[in-house]
Amino acid sequence: MAMVDGGYLVGRALANEGVEKAFVLCGGHVMTILHGMKEAGIEIIDVRHECAAVYAAMACTRSSGKPAVVVTTAGPGVGNTPAGMMEAMSMNVPLLQIGGAVSMATRDAGDLQDMDTLQLMETCSKWAKKVTETERLPFYVSMAFRHAMDGSPGPVYLEVPTDLVMREVEEDTVHFPENCRAAVVSGGDDALIEQAADLLASAERPAMIVDDGARWSLGDDAAAVTELSDYLKMPVGVSGSNCRGLFGNEYENPLLQTNAMGKADVLVTLGCRFDFRMGSGSAIPKDAKVIQIHTDMHQVGFNVRADIGILGSTGAVTKNILARVREKRNPKADAPWTGEPKPGPKADRLPPEYHSDATPTHPARAAADVTKFLEEDAKDWNIVCDGGENLVWFVGTTTASRPGQIHYSGANGTIGTGPCLSIGAWVANRKPVLLFIGDGSFGFYAMELETMARFGIPAVCVIANNSSWGQIQLTQNARLPEKVAKNGPCNVQLADMRSYEAMTGMWGGYGEKVIEHDDILPAVRRAAADALKNNVPAIVNVEIDDEIPSPFLAPYIKMLNDARAKEATTS
Incomplete structure (x- = not known):
């Protein structure tokens, strides 16, 4: 009988569940799992931060319709992921994170990275368990997917002590569950x-x-x-x-x-x-x-x-x-009650602010020019949007030509996810990526563009740069005008037009800084040509106005201003 280690069992169990992609950051506690997945034919994408792996897995899962897996090492490796798991929970994205842990024999004895990460992950996963026997690894993998894919899908967590995945057992003695998920769906009462x-x-x-x-x-x-x-x-x-x-x-x-x-x-x-x-x-x-x-x-x-x-x-x-x-009844023959819709590109039919010639560039104008590029040159590209105000200006301009094409954050308002979502979307379908992102959001996972370069991902990253945490700066100005007048802006400003486009020099990619609105579309097209030719990410760093609130924020600011004016009148 063949002797196999626990990492092999995990890899085979994942393959049995239909897993094709895994997003990881290597670590000593999970080495055998990575080898087990590779032996099972699962594609492994290694990123620069564990939470980036979760965001990438989310996009891959949405694009492909097949749950992806995240593997993180013990202690801080697992501890870096809760924000991503909470994001997956808020968007009903089913995925499995496998986290490493200290060996059963040294638990609670002061070993390296001996932390109660299971309790942590119970707060941000819909189901979380620790495996205690090597032979039961496939059993728990199967159980994890039943919970991830039930009537309320979401992220699940499985913790595996390192001695269990290092230990060898006879393969023939291990049971691999099959056909363990319901196949019939309810059609309603x-x-x-x-x-x-x-x-x-x-x-x-x-x-x-x-x-x-x-x-x-x-x-x-x-x-x-x-x-x-x-x-x-x-x-x-x-x-x-x-x-x-x-x-x-x-x-x-x-x-x-x-x-x-x-x-x-x-x-x-x-x-x-x-x-x-x-x-x-x-x-x-x-x-x-x-x-x-x-x-x-x-x-x-x-x-x-x-x-x-x-x-x-x-x-x-x-x-x-x-x-x-x-x-x-017969089919409705006349026009929809909302009026006859207009098919085709909509960049030219957007509201007036999207065609603004103001300087600095109106944030809506930057979004419109990127939309024009997508409609005229890149209809089939993956589209990723990341930011606060930035997301509001851009998402309403996007049009999907296929499933799994558009990616952005959910109800948690998580920012910084864009580079990671870009990786996951590409891994799912190998289509180029357009990432529209704010300068604040860009800083969270900027090094994942290096991951893109390493894996040969053609992408254009357009940074809408207002040199600030825009949404919070606008809110601070409206809510605390007296304090801002007295103390100045408090921790909401970033370096003035930092040259983020220079980052592409690390991998020989294209980077361009844009100040004038008429130069946005030509710059994006130059960046796209280079990204497609060399299979690396390009960056277009666009200066935008930092004083214009989005349609989401503007009513709130107006409410604050009206209340302040009313108070001044009555006092």
Whole structure:
């Protein structure tokens, strides 16, 4: 009988679960796991920071539809990852992190990196366990994936002491679980399906909103969303990035990128969590009927009433509703109630601020010129956006031509993820990457651009540089004007137009600093040409205005200013 170590068992167990990609940072406690994955044919991408591995795994999982794995060494290696795990949790991204730990024999005895990381990871994972026997490693890997991929998908953690993965056992004595996940998805309660179909068949202004929670239960029935939209001429808004492009090419059918929940008389919600991103549902008309569909019963009725609440697979339930609607009425023949959508590029149809000729460059203008590059030169590229204000200006301009194309942060407002998401997206599909990022966000994981160069990833990183932590600076100015006037800005300013583009000299890539708005698009095109030719990242560092709040922040600043003016009037 063949003798194999625990690392081999982990690699084989992961391969049995369909894992193809792993994101890691090497360490002594997990060396045999890395070799085990390599022997199992799993592609390994090593990054410069453990949390970067989690963000990259998230993008890879979203792009490919297959959960990726993160492997981190003991103690601080694991301790570097909670922010990423919390981000995955907030976006319902299923992934497995395997963390190293001290040997069972030296636990609690002062060994190197002897830390209670299991307790730490329990706070940011939907499931966390420690393995205590080498022979049970495949059992726990299988269990981890059942929890990661259940009705409320998310990140899970498995801790493996180093002596267990170093120990050798007879391979034939180890049981490898097979067919251990449910294959059948629920299509919803028949009576509720009938009620939902009745509402939609008679609706004058039907609309649908899809959130990140729908991604993993749409399955093979994502097309049912498109078909229902076509049948009723129903606008579909997509919140978050998990589901962008899943329902068809948004260039060809912009009705799949039309959020009309604020005027709907019947609203269908798929996998939605009505948190602050969606205004906690405040835009939904009080007299509208709301049909909530989710795999997680705790999200049905969260902040928003569910006139009809259906527990089940978002894809299968939508497919069943479509079948009943077809029995009740003919397809809608006239234009959508929101008006005839305009297909094709939208860079030239953006609001006036996106065409501003002001100096310094309006942040919207920088976003518009990057959008123009994507629409004219790079429709199939991966698109990654990272930042606070920066994300707001850019995300609304993007259009998905395929699933898994667009990536940005979720409800946690995590910034700095962009370079890491870029790596994961490329690993999933080997398509070039456009990263639009703020200068503050760029600093978190800038060295992951070196990872991109090392793996031959063609990418253009456009830095919208306002030489500050823009969103916080604008908020500080509005909330604490007297203190700012007295003390000056407090810890919100960065170096004036730092030459981040010079970083590409480390790998012989292209870098350019842009001051004038007319030079943005030509610079991005030069950068793209070099990135594609040499398979390395390029950087375009664009100066933007630091005094203009985004559409997200502007109402808040106005509220503060109005309250201050009212107080001054009455005092």
